[in-house]
Structures are given as structure tokens and as C-alpha cells.
Amino acid sequence: MFRDQRLGEISQDVLDYLSSRAADVRIFEADLLVDKAHLIMLQEQGLISLEICSKIIAALDGLKISDLGEGEDVHEAIESYVLSRVGPEGGRMHTGRSRNDEVATCIRLALRSEMLDLMDELLSLVQTQVTLAEEHTDTIIPGFTHTQHAQPTTLAHHLLAHVDALLRDLERIEDAYKRVNLSPLGAAAFASTGFAIDRFRTCQLLGFDGLVENSMDAVSTRDFVLEALAALSILMIDLSRMAEELILWSTSEFGYLELDNLFASTSSIMPQKKNPDTAELARGKTGSVIGSLVSAMTICKALPLSYNRDLQEVTPHLWRGMDWARSTVRILDGCMSTLKFNTKEMEAASKAGFTTATELADSLVRSTGMPFRTAHRIVGRIAALGQRPNMTDLDRIALEIAGFRPSERGFCAEMLDLALDPRSNVALRANTGGPAPSVCKHMIERRYAQISGMAERLEKRRKQVETALLKLKEFSASLR
Numbered sequence: 045m046f047r048d049q050r051l052g053e054i055s056q057d058v059l060d061y062l063s064s065r066a067a068d069v070r071i072f073e074a075d076l077l078v079d080k081a082h083l084i085m086l087q088e089q090g091l092i093s094l095e096i097c098s099k100i101i102a103a104l105d106g107l108k109i110s111d112l113g114e115g116e117d118v119h120e121a122i123e124s125y126v127l128s129r130v131g132p133e134g135g136r137m138h139t140g141r142s143r144n145d146e147v148a149t150c151i152r153l154a155l156r157s158e159m160l161d162l163m164d165e166l167l168s169l170v171q172t173q174v175t176l177a178e179e180h181t182d183t184i185i186p187g188f189t190h191t192q193h194a195q196p197t198t199l200a201h202h203l204l205a206h207v208d209a210l211l212r213d214l215e216r217i218e219d220a221y222k223r224v225n226l227s228p229l230g231a232a233a234f235a236s237t238g239f240a241i242d243r244f245r246t247c248q249l250l251g252f253d254g255l256v257e258n259s260m261d262a263v264s265t266r267d268f269v270l271e272a273l274a275a276l277s278i279l280m281i282d283l284s285r286m287a288e289e290l291i292l293w294s295t296s297e298f299g300y301l302e303l304d305n306l307f308a309s310t311s312s313i314m315p316q317k318k319n320p321d322t323a324e325l326a327r328g329k330t331g332s333v334i335g336s337l338v339s340a341m342t343i344c345k346a347l348p349l350s351y352n353r354d355l356q357e358v359t360p361h362l363w364r365g366m367d368w369a370r371s372t373v374r375i376l377d378g379c380m381s382t383l384k385f386n387t388k389e390m391e392a393a394s395k396a397g398f399t400t401a402t403e404l405a406d407s408l409v410r411s412t413g414m415p416f417r418t419a420h421r422i423v424g425r426i427a428a429l430g431q432r433p434n435m436t437d438l439d440r441i442a443l444e445i446a447g448f449r450p451s452e453r454g455f456c457a458e459m460l461d462l463a464l465d466p467r468s469n470v471a472l473r474a475n476t477g478g479p480a481p482s483v484c485k486h487m488i489e490r491r492y493a494q495i496s497g498m499a500e501r502l503e504k505r506r507k508q509v510e511t512a513l514l515k516l517k518e519f520s521a522s523l524r
């Protein structure tokens with residue numbers, strides 16, 4: 045232990061309090077990569093001999109986390125292990141380095157790989173939703189505002205709204221990735237080092253896109269963690285809105301869909317129950333991810349430069365937030381790809397609550413030339429009748445409010461029927477972004493193109509990382 049020689053023994057309680065070993069499981073593999081890259085660079089710079097470099101790399105190769113002994117964190121435990129295998133010369137691995145730049149580098153490496161996986165999983169969910177939208181461009185549903193029937197739309201239009209939110213989430217994660225995949229390595233404790241290290245070399249060996257240049261900033265900042273958690277929190281908020289609809293739409297009151305048994309639970313007392321527990325937990329875990337963000341932000345707030353041990357407390361929130369977000373994406377993908385929509389029920393419901401009232405008012409404006417507000421008042425009175433309107437009602441009420449009968453100004457019974465038909469309402473709403481099937485088909489095509497563009501970029505990033513790490517592996521193997 046680093047403290048033994050000078051500070052003496054401490055109690056197990058204090059040791060446990062200081063320890064990050066539990067969370068460090070997440071950065072163990074990354075630490076081995078960081079160690080190897082650093083060793084290769086030291087050797088190339090003539091700061092350690094090839095012989096000692098090879099010996100340390102040989103000790104690190106095939107090292108499993110279960111081989112490690114005590115230590116307040118994984119970095120210390122790995123170094124102790126190397127010392128036990130190589131002897132005091134093994135201590136050269138920490139030349140020109142601190143745990144401060146080491147841990148920041150490890151978190152970035154582990155996080156970038158999680159982000160790549162998350163983006164893959166999210167793309168799959170988006171793909172599932174677009175595929176469903178494609179199947180349902182003609183499925184009429186009631187659209188809601190204030191959770192009240194508002195106007196008819198299509199299931200495709202509704203699903204595509206979620207798709208666009210998720211695509212923005214993907215863009216946010218992609219953008220955060222650019223600032224995650226930067227190397228703090230070589231910053232040492234914060235003040236760089238007098239050894240002639242090569243930061244660009246370790247950056248390249250580890251597949252980073254560039255450096256976190258200022259050595260003080262490099263060890264101090266966890267803004268990349270906050271940014272990732274913020275993107276995850278917004279993602280979760282979007283997912284929770286989807287989950288909420290799965291819950292609502294699967295009630296007997298709505299009856300719009302049924303979740304597959306795989307994603308439902310029953311009750312311990314009520315044998316008839318089929319509960320949407322997965323969707324409820326997606327909704328619930330949103331609170332937990334936001335909690336991770338708030339915790340991480342609160343820990344970072346007002347920390348003086350540079351490294352402070354408080355930063356250790358941030359990392360577990362990152363992994364928790366990431367785990368919950370990734371599992372939620374996968375579970376909702378499963379729910380969405382297996383559920384059954386009750387399209388008959390949806391279409392029937394689209395007629396309830398006079399959802400066509402807006403179109404009736406619009407039709408009156410278009411055919412009689414009356415101002416929209418006047419038409420709004422007329423249809424409002426019609427709505428109060430609480431029954432399907434006929435021409436007699438319409439003429440009577442319009443005469444009272446507007447001073448003329450619509451039937452005398454070109455508004456006929458067929459127009460009334462058309463205005464009251466949800467399907468023709470939807471067909472009429474053919475402006476950009478509207479629910480008309482032709483418009484949604486066009487959006488679907490463009491979303492597919494967006495998905496393949498993102499998948500291509502993602503593949504490129506993954507390749508770049510994999511190629512670098514493969515080279516690092518081969519290179520370090522050649523040194524053994």
C-alpha cells in the first residue's frame with residue numbers, strides 16, 4: 045500500500061471508506077490497456093528499458109481481477125501485483141504518471157465502449173419503431189392533448205414522433221462521445237512531468253481522437269461524465285414517455301395494445317392480472333438515472349482545481365446511470381417488437397370525443413369563407429349537443445351565430461360527412477410533418493436514411509477503436 049511506509053497503518057473501516065474497489069471492476073480492463081500503452085511509450089522514449097518493459101507487460105498479460113490482492117483502488121492493486129511478480133523494477137511502470145491521469149483515462153476508455161454499445165442498442169430500438177410505423181401508416185388513432193381526445197392521427201405519425209426524439213438522443217450521445225474520447229494520459233498528478241513523455245503516442249495507442257490538452261484540466265474535469273449522464277437522462281425522459289403510453293394503452297380503459305407475456309408480470313394475489321411491470325420499471329428507472337446525474341453534478345460543483353478525491357464518488361453514478369439506460373433501451377425494444385396493437389379499438393376510439401370538430405370548423409371556413417373564430421363558436425355549440433351533427437343543426441346554429449346558413453353558401457351534407465370522417469381528416473393533413481399516409485411514408489424513408497447514416501458513423505468509430513486496441517495488443521505481445 046502506498047501509505048504504509050510513511051503514514052502507518054489505518055483501520056479497516058477507514059480503508060473501506062477510501063476504497064473504490066467495488067466500482068473499479070468497471071475499469072479493470074481499461075487499466076490494463078492504459079498500463080500497456082504507457083509502458084510502450086516510456087520504452088520508446090528511452091525512459092525504461094525494453095527488458096523491464098517486457099517483464100511488466102508479461103506480468104500484466106492475462107492478469108485477471110481475481111488475481112489482485114489488497115489496495116485502495118484497482119490501480120494500486122495492479123501495481124502491487126506487478127511488483128510482486130517483477131520485483132522493485134516493476135515500480136518503473138508509474139514513471140511520469142499519477143493515478144489522477146490514470147483513472148481519468150480509464151473512465152474515458154470504459155465509457156466510450158459503453159457509449160458505442162448503447163448507440164447500437166438505441167439504433168435497434170429506433171429501427172423497431174420505424175418498422176412498426178411503416179406497418180401502420182393507415183392505422184387511424186385518436187391523437188391526444190391534455191390526455192383528452194383531440195384530433196385523429198395515425199399510429200405511424202405517433203410512433204415517428206418518438207422516433208425523432210430518440211434520434212435526437214442518439215445525436216446527443218454521439219456528440220458527447222467526441223468529448224469523451226480524448227486522452228488525459230500524461231497529465232500526471234496535474235502539473236505534467238519532467239520526464240520526456242509523448243502524450244500523442246499514448247493517445248494514438250489507445251485509439252483516442254485527441255488530447256485533453258491542459259494537464260490541470262485533464263485530471264480535474266468530469267464534465268464528460270456529466271455530459272454523458274445528461275444525455276442519458278434526457279434519453280430516459282423520452283423513454284419514460286414511451287413507457288407511460290405502453291402502460292396507459294394496455295389498460296382495459298384504452299385497450300389499444302397488449303404486451304407480450306415475456307414483458308408482463310402477474311399478481312401474487314389476483315390470478316387474472318397481466319401487469320406492464322417492465323414498462324413501469326422503465327418509467328421508474330428514469331428517476332434513478334436523473335438521480336445519478338444530479339448526484340454527479342452535485343459532487344463536482346465547487347470543487348477547486350485540480351484533482352480531489354471527491355471525484356472518485358462520481359464514477360459509480362456514471363455506471364449505474366449507464367446500466368439503467370442501456371437495459372431500459374433493450375427492454376423497451378423487446379416490448380415494442382413483440383406487442384400487439386389492437387387497431388380496431390384504436391380506429392373506433394378515434395371517433396369518440398368529437399375528434400373531428402377542428403376539421404368541421406376548418407371545412408366551414410374553406411367552403412363558406414367565414415372567419416375561423418366564428419366557425420369555432422358554431423362547432424363548439426354543436427359539440428354541446430353531444431350527438432353526431434346533421435345539416436339541420438348546423439344551419440340552425442350557424443344562422444344564430446354567423447347570420448347565415450352554411451347550406452346556402454356551398455356547404456353540403458357530403459362535406460359534413462367528410463369532415464366527420466377521421467380517415468379523411470388524416471388524409472387532408474398532408475403538410476410537411478403531418479399524419480397523412482403519403483407524408484408519413486416520406487418521413488419513414490428519410491428516417492431509414494438517417495438510421496443508416498448513424499449506423500455507418502457508429503461502425504467507423506467502433507472500427508477505429510478496435511483497430512487501435514488490436515494494434516496495441518499485438519504490439520505489446522511482440523514486446524514480451
Ligand code: ARG
Nearest residue numbers: 064117143144147353355356
Ligand atoms: N480511486 C481514485 C479515483 O477513482 C483514483 C485516483 C486516486 N488519486 C489520489 N490522488 N488519491 O479517483
